[in-house]
Amino acid sequence: MSFLHIVIVGAIIAAIGAVAWFVMPKGNNQTLLRTAVLLTLTSCxxxxxxxxxxxxxxxxxxxxxxxxxxx
Incomplete structure (x- = not known):
């Protein structure tokens, strides 16, 4: 059952990262903001x-x- 928890939470984190990728506002710092959000989600x-x-x-x-x- 532990593997299933890891996979489910990983899928939720991947979904949040995908949403954050497309919802990020356009601008000069878009790449920086995307990188910061995805690195934060991954490290957490x-x-x-x-x-x-x-x-x-x-x-x-x-x-x-x-x-x-x-x-």
Missing amino acids: YLMWAITYLAQLHPLIKPRRSDLRAEY
Whole structure:
């Protein structure tokens, strides 16, 4: 189910980026604004996806400290 969440959120971010691409006002800074919006969306998505997957599949298993030594 985790892969499906990543794909769904990625599709939503791609749709927002496509809308932002075409809705951006014309002018001298249009390329700069498009680049800023798309880089912001991409970096926020990557940060979310990495954090989500790191919590879902941790590299180090947590250990309980309240157990006796023989366990």
